[in-house]
Amino acid sequence: NTSHPQIGSLTGSPHLSELSINSQGGAVPASVILSPNLSPDTKQASPLVSPLLNDQACPRTDDEEEGRRKRFPTDKAYFIAKEVSTTERTYLKDLEVITSWFQSAVSKEDAMPEALKSLIFSNFEPLHKFHTSFLKETEQRLALWEGRSNAHIRGDYQRIGDVLLKNIQGMKQLAVHLWKHSEALEALETGIRGSR
Incomplete structure (x- = not known):
């Protein structure tokens, strides 16, 4: 049971089974079907841009690494x-x-x-x-x-x-x-x- 002193119990709410919280803190019905390309608030998800989340199928080349070292x-x-x-x-x-x-x-x-x-x-x-x-x-x-x-x-x-x-x-x-x-x-x- 996750509890926060300012807002009380979150998981004990009878409405959580019916609602989820979107990225802006608003409630979204649990019946909304999430596709891999949609975020919980049904907007198009942003692409992963973190260098740590680079797709293993597309490893960086030496030129990309050198460019990255120069930029950062x-x-x-x-x-x-x-x-x-x-x-x-x-x-x-x-x-x-x-x-x-x-x-x-x-x-x-x-x-x-x-x-x-x-x-x-x-x-x-x-x-x-x-x-x-x-x-x-x-x-x-x-x-x-x-x-x-x-x-x-x-x-x-x-x-x-x-x-x-x-x-x-x-x-x-x-x-x-x-x-x-x-x-x-x-x-x-x-x-x-x-x-x-």
């Missing part, structure tokens, strides 16, 4: 690359807030001296340019990995390390802009105190 990568490195791409996209959005919106607002209101604006915003443009390029390269490599190109013919897919190594070297050149960050913050704080 399971490699840990793929998910790491996907995370790098997502993080990079978020970081770029943050940089755009600073380089576009904040810069535009400060310029319109003439809220800070030119020297301070130059100190702050000159450091962000090289960062934005670098990270835009890095994101583009990462997304291109992910597209190869996911089989959205012909790279599998050349064997160029499922690699991300070369992109990361190249860009890590490029990040070293940005260090000078990052070192100016604390100088820019101090100048901004001094400017705020002076305007009070």
